[in-house]
Amino acid sequence: MNSTTSINKKRTIKLWAIIFWLLIWQGISMYIGQEILLASPFSVLSRLSHLVIQLDFWASILSSFGRIVTGFFLATFIGVILASLAACFRLIEQALEPIILFIRATPVASIIILLLIWVSSRQLAIATSFLMVMPITYTNILTGIKSTDTKLLEMAEVFKMPMKKRVLYIYISQVLPFFKAACLIGLGLSWKAGVAAEIIGIPRGSIGAHLHQARIFLATADLFAWTFVIIVVSTLFERIFMFLLEQTINKLERV
DSSP, X not given: OOHHHHHHHHTOOOHHHHHHHHHHHHHHHHHHOOTTTSOOHHHHHHXXXXXXXXXHHHHHHHHHHHHHHHHHHHHHHHHHHHHHHHHHOHXXXXXXXXXXXXXXXXXXXXXXXXXXXXXXHHHHHHHHHHHHHHHHHHHHXXXXXXXXOHHHHHHHHHTTOOHHHHIIIIIHHHHXXXXXXXXXXXXXXHHHHXXXXXXXXXXXXXXXXXXXXXXXXXXXXXXXXXXXXXXXXXHHXXXXXXXXXXXXXXXXXXX
């Protein structure tokens, strides 16, 4: 059983557990008796059914999805490139270390506010997702490269294996588990950071803007409905992306 399949099975949620917590939620909502404090599952479902028939609802999802996913892919690409360069040149690794540590230690809210000085609200989610995911990808890939089995590298040196084959048959296979772990963490983080950026930047026609509006008007049902949408969209994208990644890895291993 491969690692990704194992992870997916461990994360499977039982239907009875979902029903159990929905009943708890309904019970608490009925006990409080004020929808403005805690909307019931039925109210959230009713509001969601009203939203899904609106064109603006789907436009907002596509808008936010495009920005957040763009930030994630840019972070993954740049992170892999920088990690590869850092593994080859010690000077580059030393130069990047302070900025990587700075980004990882800085709170998301501070990064979002700082970015608002330099980028527009519509580009804020891209920049924020990028800065949150890139250090994770960089660190994982660099760790994977440094963890490559030295015996395999010595064998490649003895048999004069070309660098292209070393990368394909040694480095990639050794780094892949670290890359998958980085993607799994980065996918969730990109959505959390991206939506947070939209809530602060309030770009028109975004999920974050709708969440901000729901907070302003104390529309608790809307708040829960949009939160549910974020969970569903981010989870679906994560599952699809990890599945495609696993299929790509299997094809590479058969080469």
